[in-house]
Amino acid sequence: MTTSLTPASASAPKKAHWPSGLISAARIAAINLFRRNITIQYPKQRYDQPDRSRWAVEQVFDEAGMHRCTACKICEQSCSDKCIHIDVETREDKTKFIHAWNYERAACMMCGLCVEACPYGAIRMGHDYELAHSASAEKRIDLLREVEAIDPRKKQAADTQEAPDA
Amino acid sequence: MLNTIAFLVLGCAIILGAFSVVTVKNVMHAAYWLLEVAVAVAGLFYFMSAEYIAILQLLVYAGAVGMLLVFTVMITRRSRIDNERPAAFSLFALLASALLFAALAYGVLQSPTFAVRAAPATVSMLTFGRTLFSTDGWVLAFEIASLLLTVALVAAVWWTKDRDD
């Protein structure tokens, strides 16, 4: 049994007669004469980024200046462009030392999957968009270098300890 | 004095232009030389105080006929080679045009009214309108006939067009 896609009660769109296009365009033009222009004169003025805007990945530092990365490498695995390379050394007592948290910023497509994947909130999408560079060495940068990775068990304990206080 | 200089300059322009129309190899150039002749003739009419004829010459000849000629050349050119036309010399054509020139020159020089009279007063719109609608010249009938001819042309083109609806 075939049914038509449009129900019988739907009416066809009203056919516009020829002056209506001319008149509506003239109306818009007349209104636009009295509107302020919407140009943002970069670089003299800059646009306020919304909070959710996604630009290059940045590390999150707390008030003490401490990073939150535990070198779990979940972000490295979830990156679609394989931009993140974490050079980690695991010692005998199972603690980790981050030699370099390397980030190929020029290839990053800023999808945000790594930030979503990070269980510790150690990275976020930054708001800096003026990333143009002329030196080839600036394509890959180290966001962290020669630091101790945070122990996830200590961090979890610290978080659960803070929760009843907060 | 101004009239003499104008006549000399415009006359030379007309003769040079007319000669070029016939002898230039590129057909589009010939069309534009014809346009130049039309404009120069309009200037000549203006200096002979025939202002309205000058206007008509510009509007009709330069504007419409020149345009028609240019359209014709444009539509009938299929390739760059078509732009050139053979410049063949014809003794018969030379003799015929020389004979025509002699006859015209004789007729013009023999005419007693060849001397230029005092410049006539320029026609005002009122007299122009009266003459157009007067019954001794029947100019209006002439205009209506040309309008009818235009309508007939348009109708003929439309009838013979390949209609595909």
Next chain:
Amino acid sequence: MNPWLVALLRALLILVVMLLNGSLAIYMVRKVLGHAHLRLGPTELGPAGIAQVIADIVKLLTKEDRHPNRSDRWLYLIAPFIVFVPSFVAFSFIPFTDKLVAANPEMSLLMMLAFLAVPPLGIFAAGWSSRSKFATIGAMRAIGGMVTYEIPLLLAAIPPVILAGSANLQAIVLAQSHSIWYILPCLPSFVIALICAQMETNQAPFDMTEADQELVAGFSTEYSAMRFGFMYLAEFAGNFTFAALIVSLFLGGWTLPGISATALGPFAVLVFVAKCYLLIFLFMMVRGTYSRYRVDHYLEVGWKRLLPFSLAWIVVFAAAVRIIAMLKGGA
């Protein structure tokens, strides 16, 4: 004074006015179109971008002037002059004040319209001689459109002639100062004249001849440096010529209602120029508002709708004038 010198000075004055108009119009079109699109237009050079005009002119003067190899050399060189000179001559018939008019023959309106019939041929020559596909198509569209819209323009100029009783532009302007501005009784003619002027100056919505998205630059694609500058100047000159024509025919020219010519004195020039630039502003606003008409669409509008309508309007208008005259004479 020596009449030759007077004639030369008049021609020189017209040329200076055209150049000034060109430079003002370049700035004005970019600013007006910008603000119509809610953006700013030029802002960097000079205060509010005024020096952009100088930069544009210097750029046009110093670019390399080359011509395509396959182009038709003579026609290519002469075409900008065929476009510019008739506009220049037509401009000389415009009355700026009651005494300031460069050329005032008996039928100056018809003469002006006759000279304005020649630039389409120059545009065609420019496009055809460039021997490039964009230029040729642009030239064909230009010649088709401009010839089409010349006729309604001529017909739209007739009602003011009927009311004024003369085809002299100065006489029409003076007649308007004694009665009302002719835009009121001849409003359809005013609208037709505006539409035809928009087409004759190749501005949107009728700019199919030089649409960037279609034809690069249409008939002036292969022109560079000062030759292109000449065409560009000719376009703005045509803009001002048509605006001046419509102002003289319908908006009272250099007169103001109620003020006599002697009272106005030299301010008549300012009045006239202000009115012209108001109309040019209108042209530019229309340019920035409406979308482009397709070629066959605007040809259809020109031949099938505008031409019969303007003919019918002349008949109706003339009949109305005659009837009113008979009623006034009888009563």
